[in-house]
Amino acid sequence: MNFLQKEDSEIYNSMKKELARQQTTLQMIPSENYASSAVLEACGSILNNKYSEGYPKKRYYQGNEFIDEVEITALERAKKLFGAEHVNVQPLSGSPANQAVFFSFLSPGDKFMGLDLSCGGHLTHGNPYNFSGKLFKAVSYGVNKDTELLDYNEIRILALKEKPKLIISGFTAYPRLVDFKKFQEIAEEVGAIHLADISHIAGLVVAGVHYSPFPFTDIVTTTTHKTLRGPRSAIIMCKEKYAKEIDRAVFPGLQGGPHEHIIAAKAVCFKEALTSDFKVYAQQIVKNAKALAETLMESDIKLVTNGTDNHLILIDLRPQGIGLGKPAAMALEEAGICTNCNTVPYDPSPPFKPSGVRIGTPALTTRGMKETEMKQIGEWIAKVLKNMNDTSVKQKIREEIRQLCAQFPIYKEI
Numbered sequence: 001m002n003f004l005q006k007e008d009s010e011i012y013n014s015m016k017k018e019l020a021r022q023q024t025t026l027q028m029i030p031s032e033n034y035a036s037s038a039v040l041e042a043c044g045s046i047l048n049n050k051y052s053e054g055y056p057k058k059r060y061y062q063g064n065e066f067i068d069e070v071e072i073t074a075l076e077r078a079k080k081l082f083g084a085e086h087v088n089v090q091p092l093s094g095s096p097a098n099q100a101v102f103f104s105f106l107s108p109g110d111k112f113m114g115l116d117l118s119c120g121g122h123l124t125h126g127n128p129y130n131f132s133g134k135l136f137k138a139v140s141y142g143v144n145k146d147t148e149l150l151d152y153n154e155i156r157i158l159a160l161k162e163k164p165k166l167i168i169s170g171f172t173a174y175p176r177l178v179d180f181k182k183f184q185e186i187a188e189e190v191g192a193i194h195l196a197d198i199s200h201i202a203g204l205v206v207a208g209v210h211y212s213p214f215p216f217t218d219i220v221t222t223t224t225h226k227t228l229r230g231p232r233s234a235i236i237m238c239k240e241k242y243a244k245e246i247d248r249a250v251f252p253g254l255q256g257g258p259h260e261h262i263i264a265a266k267a268v269c270f271k272e273a274l275t276s277d278f279k280v281y282a283q284q285i286v287k288n289a290k291a292l293a294e295t296l297m298e299s300d301i302k303l304v305t306n307g308t309d310n311h312l313i314l315i316d317l318r319p320q321g322i323g324l325g326k327p328a329a330m331a332l333e334e335a336g337i338c339t340n341c342n343t344v345p346y347d348p349s350p351p352f353k354p355s356g357v358r359i360g361t362p363a364l365t366t367r368g369m370k371e372t373e374m375k376q377i378g379e380w381i382a383k384v385l386k387n388m389n390d391t392s393v394k395q396k397i398r399e400e401i402r403q404l405c406a407q408f409p410i411y412k413e414i
């Protein structure tokens with residue numbers, strides 16, 4: 001960062017401190033990861049300088065010969081990686097990608113179904129403060145109150161009653177496998193479009209450690225920076241018959257010039273995700289999450305659904321009387337463990353004061369940590385949660401975490 005250091009010491013210094021934070025603490029927010037240096041180079045590249053409204057070979061601006069090469073490479077790699085019929089790599093991030101899908105198939109006021117936020121749904125799946133809940137009529141489904149699992153029979157009954165135009169599957173805080181085939185069958189039965197939002201689990205899907213929504217799902221959206229470990233962005237994939245609607249909804253419907261530096265970074269990420277090393281990585285994410293979940297449960301920490309099948313774990317703080325999610329996440333941060341507070345199913349507290357903490361293993365797995373480290377980290381998390389106001393406990397763990405992080409360096413070369 002030589003140029004930045006010379007030209008803007010304020011931003012340079014903030015970035016240096018953030019780098020140290022990422023290196024010396026445990027990044028356990030399940031939607032975060034460490035992108036490779038190659039991905040970061042593409043993000044910070046001269047492709048930033050180019051406007052390219054339109055699609056490859058059909059641009060409104062001149063000078064896009066090499067931009068087309070980049071975007072076509074990204075498209076081809078994404079198709080191969082996911083087995084998708086059609087891909088749009090231009091969405092700026094996950095929410096705009098989902099927005100484009102709504103605008104492709106729904107008119108304002110139309111009804112759709114998505115998972116309730118408290119049960120693990122995303123803002124764009126029908127939250128009343130989000131465009132999805134404001135412009136459209138959201139009918140939320142939940143999870144079973146006892147098992148905290150999706151109940152496909154209940155979802156089907158609700159869909160038959162409500163007859164939505166769109167059904168969304170895929171979540172931000174559901175620690176179990178999702179049966180996309182069942183969602184597609186329900187959607188077909190009621191004549192709805194099925195949108196699978198696989199943002200959290202895309203890396204697991206391409207590695208074959210989570211069910212894939214391909215080839216049967218109508219539309220699939222995913223961000224590219226979570227388990228997929230690419231740049232902060234998103235893509236939309238669909239059956240060929242929906243290609244025109246989706247492309248038109250992204251441009252000119254919703255966006256202007258695409259961010260081709262980020263599209264280049266997505267292409268790099270797809271190449272990385274096509275390797276056998278990535279499969280091993282994704283398998284390890286799940287092994288690590290299971291090992292961590294076991295240690296937490298052995299330490300009497302209650303987990304939503306009593307475990308995990310994917311990369312994330314949701315701690316329910318209520319049974320232990322630990323308190324609310326925000327102070328718990330703050331105590332963990334003081335000890336060097338970065339998580340986020342989160343709602344638990346049917347949370348009696350409001351979303352800005354939720355009763356849970358969400359943790360995940362994608363970033364730690366990128367650092368090379370395995371089951372042994374997860375066991376240690378699980379013990380630390382339990383200890384902090386049971387001694388939230390004890391500064392000496394948090395300081396001791398903070399120091400031990402600093403030592404652990406030094407054994408698993410990240411971004412040595414920056």
Ligand code: DSN
Nearest residue numbers: 030031094122172173
């Ligand atoms: N903010 C993301 C997450 O943390 O799950 C979803 O968009």
